[in-house]
Amino acid sequence: MATSTEQFEKWLVDCEGAHLEFKRAEIKFSFDELVKYCFALANERGGKLILGVTDKHPRQVLGTKAFSEPDKNKMGLFQQFRYTVVVEELFYQNKRVLIFHIPSRPIGVALNHSGTFWMRRGESLVGMDSEQIRQIHAETGPDYSAEICEKAVFSDLAPEGIERFRSAWIRESRNVALINLSPEQLLSDAELVIDGGITNAALILFGTSRALGRYLADAEVIFEYRVREASIPYQHRQNYRQGLFLFLDDLWKTINLRNEVQQFQSGLFAYDIPTFNERVVREAILNAVCHRDYRQQGSAFIRQYPRRLLIHSPGGFPLGVTAENILGKHIPRNRRVAEAIEKCDMVERSGQGVDMMFQESIKESKALPDYTGTDAYEVRLALQGDIQDARFLRFLEQVGQETLDAFNTSDFLVLDAVYHQKRLTEEWKNRLPHLVELGIIERSGRKYLLSRRFYSFLDQKGQYTRRRGLDRGANKALLLQHIADNNKEGSRLYELRQVLPHLSEGQVQNLIRELKQESKIHNMGRTRGALWHSTPPQKDITSNPDTV
Numbered sequence: 443m444a445t446s447t448e449q450f451e452k453w454l455v456d457c458e459g460a461h462l463e464f465k466r467a468e469i470k471f472s473f474d475e476l477v478k479y480c481f482a483l484a485n486e487r488g489g490k491l492i493l494g495v496t497d498k499h500p501r502q503v504l505g506t507k508a509f510s511e512p513d514k515n516k517m518g519l520f521q522q523f524r525y526t527v528v529v530e531e532l533f534y535q536n537k538r539v540l541i542f543h544i545p546s547r548p549i550g551v552a553l554n555h556s557g558t559f560w561m562r563r564g565e566s567l568v569g570m571d572s573e574q575i576r577q578i579h580a581e582t583g584p585d586y587s588a589e590i591c592e593k594a595v596f597s598d599l600a601p602e603g604i605e606r607f608r609s610a611w612i613r614e615s616r617n618v619a620l621i622n623l624s625p626e627q628l629l630s631d632a633e634l635v636i637d638g639g640i641t642n643a644a645l646i647l648f649g650t651s652r653a654l655g656r657y658l659a660d661a662e663v664i665f666e667y668r669v670r671e672a673s674i675p676y677q678h679r680q681n682y683r684q685g686l687f688l689f690l691d692d693l694w695k696t697i698n699l700r701n702e703v704q705q706f707q708s709g710l711f712a713y714d715i716p717t718f719n720e721r722v723v724r725e726a727i728l729n730a731v732c733h734r735d736y737r738q739q740g741s742a743f744i745r746q747y748p749r750r751l752l753i754h755s756p757g758g759f760p761l762g763v764t765a766e767n768i769l770g771k772h773i774p775r776n777r778r779v780a781e782a783i784e785k786c787d788m789v790e791r792s793g794q795g796v797d798m799m800f801q802e803s804i805k806e807s808k809a810l811p812d813y814t815g816t817d818a819y820e821v822r823l824a825l826q827g828d829i830q831d832a833r834f835l836r837f838l839e840q841v842g843q844e845t846l847d848a849f850n851t852s853d854f855l856v857l858d859a860v861y862h863q864k865r866l867t868e869e870w871k872n873r874l875p876h877l878v879e880l881g882i883i884e885r886s887g888r889k890y891l892l893s894r895r896f897y898s899f900l901d902q903k904g905q906y907t908r909r910r911g912l913d914r915g916a917n918k919a920l921l922l923q924h925i926a927d928n929n930k931e932g933s934r935l936y937e938l939r940q941v942l943p944h945l946s947e948g949q950v951q952n953l954i955r956e957l958k959q960e961s962k963i964h965n966m967g968r969t970r971g972a973l974w975h976s977t978p979p980q981k982d983i984t985s986n987p988d989t990v
Contacts, residue, residue: 445532445541453492454501461489463562464497467540471508473515477522478567480544481553482560484525485570485578488546494539497565505537512540522555524817548818549737550761552578579761586736587646587776590639591657596626598653599644603687604629607647610786632782642736643778648685655683660756663689663730663742665696671747686731686783690724697723697746706832713835715806717827718751722802725795726811726823728788730755733775738819749827758818765813768796769851797851799825804854805846807834834861837896841882853877860890917942918953925963925976932966932973 453462463479465471471493483489494506509515512529519527528543552559552575559570604625611632612620620628629635634644645658654661662683666676680696682689702717730742735757742755759768760775774780799811809826816822829835838846849857856870860883866874874890877883884893924941925933939950954974957963965972 445530447534450532450534450539453490454495454503455499461486463489463491464495464501465491465493466496466504467493467506467508468504469507471506473518475567476515476542477519478555478560479562480519480523480525480527480542481555482562482567483544484523484547484553485559485561488544491542491544492539493542494537503534503537503539506540507538509540525819547578548735548758550579550581551758551818553818585777587641587643588633588778589642590636591642591645592639594640594645594649594653594657596635596638596640598640598650598657599625599629599648600650600685600688601625603648603685606687607632607782607786610788614785614787632785633778634782641778643776643782646685646731646736646776646779647687647782651684654685658736659683660739660741661736663693663727663744665693665744665746667700667746669748671750686728690727693727693744694720694724697744697751700746700748702748702827704827704829706829706835715829715835717749718825719802719806719808722799722811722825723751724788725799726751726753726825728783729795730821730823732780732783733757733760733821735775740820751825751827753823753825755821756819757821758816759821765816768813769800801849801851801854804858805838807831810858831861837892840896845880845882857882857892861892866890914953917945918957921950921953922957922962922976925974929976932975934973935970938974 456462461483463483476491479491483491493508494504496502496504509529512531516527516529519529525545527545530541530543532539532541547553552570554560559575560567561570561574562568608620608623608628612618620631623631626635629644634641634647642658645653646661649658649661662681665678665680665682667678668676678696680693682693697718698716698720703714704717706713706715727744730744730753734742734755738756740756742753745752745754757775759765760773762773796811803810803825807830808828809830812824812826813822814824850873852870852873853876856866856873856877858864859866859870874883874885878885878890881893881895883890920941921938924938928937935947935950935954938954939945939947942950942953945953954963958965961977963974964977965974967973
């Protein structure tokens with residue numbers, strides 16, 4: 443981005459307003475202040491922060507020494523701001539000026555930094571009040587997919603797509619009367635056509651390639667296959683600029699062409715597990731179509747690799763949805779599209795679609811769906827196809843399908859977390875007693891592990907003992923042995939924690955306290971830096987006649 447001298451001179455005489463902010467910054471400028479101004483200007487729909495210029499009229503160009511190597515600050519700025527800020531060095535009358543080109547926030551999204559929604563007020567930065575934030579959130583307005591596309595006519599909708607919708611709706615609702623409805627009446631009953639007007643939802647679901655090119659060109663899905671993630675050229679590319687009901691099955695077939703089958707052995711039987719689970723992939727594609735922001739330019743992309751599938755769709759999560767609360771959260775951005783798809787039972791109801799994706803991934807011992815990299819402009823979903831541990835699959839086989847059918851998503855997440863020794867959230871901890879009662883997991887002190895029968899079934903009893911940990915007596919014996927071996931110099935608490943790394947600091951301290959009460963050890967000092975020594979056994983003076 444290159445600013446011309448004429449444009450810069452025009453800014454110098456403009457009033458400092460919604461899109462321009464000038465700072466003297468002759469010697470330096472705080473990086474933290476820079477980040478806050480990025481958030482403030484973005485919240486005001488974007489603008490430019492210019493360093494090296496006075497802010498009062500008539501403005502003077504003083505030049506700046508701030509951020510002498512601006513390229514080195516780009517990564518730090520991106521990590522804080524999460525959006526790309528173009529930094530431009532401009533030399534005006536031999537004086538260096540820095541121009542930060544700051545993009546606008548997404549529609550309906552207020553950006554916050556360190557808990558504050560920054561904005562400018564005069565020469566200061568202040569936080570927005572609740573009414574200002576509410577007004578930004580209200581920008582999202584009514585359901586875009588329910589709006590009428592004024593220029594579209596019924597012939598812009600593909601008959602084959604409408605008939606596929608009819609068949610699926612009949613199959614799900616068992617309402618055979620739908621077969622007698624005209625296409626116009628069918629879509630009117632589904633609220634996809636309103637008083638003869640074609641909704642954006644109807645185009646998204648049934649639009650012909652020609653119609654989408656005219657009225658909704660960004661409503662397309664682009665598929666690419668690459669042999670390696672580092673590979674720049676793709677081996678196959680397919681553009682799907684047509685209604686969802688026209689391309690969904692073909693897109694799955696395209697993905698399935700290279701869907702390697704992985705095998706795992708259970709006793710005498712071998713089981714086949716596809717790298718990409720069809721239910722999971724279809725749900726991910728439908729979510730990308732249902733919940734993307736069609737007011738933002740750009741296509742949805744599906745990139746397939748031998749063991750990994752990436753799905754990127756324009757627009758961040760719908761307002762109120764985050765990567766942390768996405769399980770069970772159901773806030774459709776395009777409600778009319780979502781309702782039509784639900785009529786056909788193509789997606790899970792009541793916000794259970796993402797839950798199903800997580801459950802299926804766990805049941806196939808695959809990594810959980812990963813939304814890393816998602817921001818306010820784009821949702822990024824990565825699906826991993828590798829089976830992580832076939833032994834876990836055998837364990838689930840032993841648990842039994844009837845029990846698994848009664849599991850909710852939290853049960854599966856707890857099972858996955860316990861097996862992979864991940865941290866348990868408070869919500870997951872509430873499911874622990876139920877799983878202990880079923881005999882699927884066990885409690886050992888403050889930690890949980892899969893049950894003994896899992897490790898016995900896999901002939902991994904030694905691993906069970908290691909994961910369960912030593913009993914209390916054995917733990918105390920290990921501590922005592924270490925203290926005795928290092929009795930001359932003494933042992934500090936941090937060393938004793940190294941002896942029993944699977945225990946918390948509090949648990950180790952409790953064991954030390956018991957050993958002291960048993961007169962087996964004593965300490966020199968009272969703080970965390972105290973030295974612990976073994977105490978020699980007391981002599982029994984009644985049994986030694988030579989004792990005076």
